[in-house]
Amino acid sequence: MDSVIDFLKAEQARGNSHVYLDEEARVGLRELYVRSRKPVAMPVEEAAPVAPVTAEAVISGDSKAAKLDGLRQQAERWVPAVSLGSLREKMVFATGNPDADIMLVGEAPGYNEEKEGEPFVGPAGQKLNDILKAMGVKREGVYISNLVKFRPAMPKQTTNNRKPTPEEMAACLPLVMAEISVVQPKIIIALGGTTAEGLLGLEGTISSMRGKWHDLSGIPARVTYHPSYLLQSSGSNQVKRSLWEDMLAAMEKLGMPISEKQKSYFLPKP
Numbered sequence: 001m002d003s004v005i006d007f008l009k010a011e012q013a014r015g016n017s018h019v020y021l022d023e024e025a026r027v028g029l030r031e032l033y034v035r036s037r038k039p040v041a042m043p044v045e046e047a048a049p050v051a052p053v054t055a056e057a058v059i060s061g062d063s064k065a066a067k068l069d070g071l072r073q074q075a076e077r078w079v080p081a082v083s084l085g086s087l088r089e090k091m092v093f094a095t096g097n098p099d100a101d102i103m104l105v106g107e108a109p110g111y112n113e114e115k116e117g118e119p120f121v122g123p124a125g126q127k128l129n130d131i132l133k134a135m136g137v138k139r140e141g142v143y144i145s146n147l148v149k150f151r152p153a154m155p156k157q158t159t160n161n162r163k164p165t166p167e168e169m170a171a172c173l174p175l176v177m178a179e180i181s182v183v184q185p186k187i188i189i190a191l192g193g194t195t196a197e198g199l200l201g202l203e204g205t206i207s208s209m210r211g212k213w214h215d216l217s218g219i220p221a222r223v224t225y226h227p228s229y230l231l232q233s234s235g236s237n238q239v240k241r242s243l244w245e246d247m248l249a250a251m252e253k254l255g256m257p258i259s260e261k262q263k264s265y266f267l268p269k270p
């Protein structure tokens with residue numbers, strides 16, 4: 001920070017009142033600013049509660065793709081998340097169509113997603129692909145993101161994953177909100193109760209959150225079961241039907257054609 005100030009003073013002394021900042025410099029300066037606001041450690045007796053490090057995502061660029069790329073670059077070094085020290089290093093951003101009508105949001109990348117650098121590519125991703133196929137939608141046609149952009153860390157971690165904490169979700173929330181404001185999807189689908197808590201601030205059981213429309217910055221948002229829930233033994237036909245009814249509601253909202261066959265998926269056999 002001192003060298004930046006020295007540089008600016010030298011420019012001023014030379015009679016320059018403006019300096020041009022490219023995107024990288026803006027991100028770097030923002031990081032310095034956020035870091036400079038981080039509370040300094042105090043003696044234990046006087047310790048004040050440590051305020052969470054917050055930051056705003058900067059949206060700039062000519063096209064949606066350029067804006068999302070700018071957000072991806074900021075996410076790589078997202079100080080509020082990195083400073084928690086509870087997330088792994090590799091950043092996993094989003095995938096899909098920046099002009100999508102449907103945006104799906106999951107919790108956080110897991111082992112497979114970290115390895116591939118793309119959300120929902122493991123077994124839960126396969127389930128999600130099946131769901132999209134049943135809707136008659138291509139994976140490349142929707143926008144798929146995660147609330148938390150780094151895999152939550154665990155001691156001696158191998159392929160095991162954990163859910164993100166409320167702090168981890170709060171740290172990354174500005175990024176996904178910025179993605180939403182760039183993509184401007186017609187609907188948002190929050191996958192799982194943890195995502196719904198972090199993204200929509202909902203509390204309670206998933207059954208109390210799903211089956212209705214919520215509002216997220218003026219965009220209709222639906223909560224449904226996380227696709228990984230379908231992989232567990234508890235992923236009964238009833239759960240599959242409930243998830244499918246959320247998808248039917250999404251299709252109806254978008255004015256998509258729905259066949260009689262689609263309407264009947266996972267209904268109990270007469």
Ligand code: URA
Nearest residue numbers: 106107108109119120
């Ligand atoms: N679960 C999630 O919530 N997101 C992923 O990307 C993968 C699994």
